[in-house]
Amino acid sequence: MAGFGSKIRDFFKKSSLSSSFYEDLEDRLIEADLGPKLAVELSELLSKAKAKDIETFKNVLSDKISPLIIGDQLTLSREKPNVLMFLGVNGVGKTTSIAKVAHYFHQQGHRNIVAAAGDTFRAAASEQLSIHGERLGFRVIKSHTGADSAAVVHDALTSAIAHKDDLLLIDTAGRMHNRSELLHELRKMDKIIRQRVSDSDYKRILVIDVNTGQNCLRQAEVFHEAVQLSGIIATKYDGTAKGGVLVALARELRIPIYFLGTGEAPSDLHVFDAKQFTQELVTLDF
Ligand SMILES: Nc1nc2c(ncn2[C@@H]2O[C@H](COP(=O)(O)OP(=O)(O)O)[C@@H](O)[C@H]2O)c(=O)[nH]1
Numbered sequence: 001m002a003g004f005g006s007k008i009r010d011f012f013k014k015s016s017l018s019s020s021f022y023e024d025l026e027d028r029l030i031e032a033d034l035g036p037k038l039a040v041e042l043s044e045l046l047s048k049a050k051a052k053d054i055e056t057f058k059n060v061l062s063d064k065i066s067p068l069i070i071g072d073q074l075t076l077s078r079e080k081p082n083v084l085m086f087l088g089v090n091g092v093g094k095t096t097s098i099a100k101v102a103h104y105f106h107q108q109g110h111r112n113i114v115a116a117a118g119d120t121f122r123a124a125a126s127e128q129l130s131i132h133g134e135r136l137g138f139r140v141i142k143s144h145t146g147a148d149s150a151a152v153v154h155d156a157l158t159s160a161i162a163h164k165d166d167l168l169l170i171d172t173a174g175r176m177h178n179r180s181e182l183l184h185e186l187r188k189m190d191k192i193i194r195q196r197v198s199d200s201d202y203k204r205i206l207v208i209d210v211n212t213g214q215n216c217l218r219q220a221e222v223f224h225e226a227v228q229l230s231g232i233i234a235t236k237y238d239g240t241a242k243g244g245v246l247v248a249l250a251r252e253l254r255i256p257i258y259f260l261g262t263g264e265a266p267s268d269l270h271v272f273d274a275k276q277f278t279q280e281l282v283t284l285d286f
């Protein structure tokens with residue numbers, strides 16, 4: 001967040017209202033990760049509002065952003081199991097987010113949780129999930145490295161149904177270098193789940209690292225196209241996070257944000273509050 005606030009603050013401090021003022025402001029908004037489209041729109045709005053001070057800027061920004069951004073609380077239906085599939089490119093925090101979400105629902109009284117090690121690409125991936133499972137008290141269904149991830153999902157579903165588990169969390173691989181293969185794999189898992197779980201009990205959650213800026217947008221488009229995303233977890237908000245990308249994302253895809261991840265521990269997960277987020281985005285650091 002510091003990135004966004006301080007950039008804009010410095011800009012207003014240094015700049016006087018010359019002819020290039022709004023063009024320069026547009027550049028600052030792009031740098032703050034709001035994305036080119038939104039940056040153009042905002043600077044046009046600001047120009048119309050004759051925003052030459054921070055106060056006008058904050059008001060225009062807040063009025064524009066509030067209707068765009070959607071927070072939604074992730075809740076479970078009464079059916080057993082509810083299924084959550086975690087998607088996203090390598091290293092964004094999928095496996096860590098599974099541990100966090102397991103912890104979150106465990107704290108809400110859901111004691112029967114199982115996870116599927118659907119990232120069969122790397123041996124370390126299922127090992128990492130197993131360690132979380134042991135610490136947090138959920139079962140992990142896994143197979144050997146290189147196994148068919150759809151088969152792991154199938155087995156995990158069978159197990160979750162037999163055990164009457166509240167929740168099945170599915171980890172997936174995130175390699176993007178062979179996109180068509182990855183997407184094919186995801187669609188296959190999606191199909192297997194849909195055959196046995198109704199739409200209201202099944203969610204596809206995209207995990208994004210907010211520090212990767214506009215790349216998040218492209219990633220979201222690709223995954224949305226493959227399996228129709230239900231919601232987003234934005235991780236690594238504890239670093240030099242720039243919230244701007246979440247606004248761009250909300251605007252482009254209209255997908256709700258469930259949680260913000262703010263660290264590596266299972267408790268570092270916060271229900272996304274759209275109002276608070278907008279407030280922080282326009283006030284922090286000014
Ligand atoms: N600071 C911080 N680190 C995180 C967060 N979420 C995940 N990580 C770290 O990011 C790295 C990659 O996470 P991992 O869950 O393995 O990513 P995956 O490849 O998507 O499964 C690990 O070192 C995690 O501890 C977060 O919200 N904040």
Ligand SMILES: [Mg+2]
Pocket residue numbers: 094095096119125171
């Ligand atoms: Mg992983």
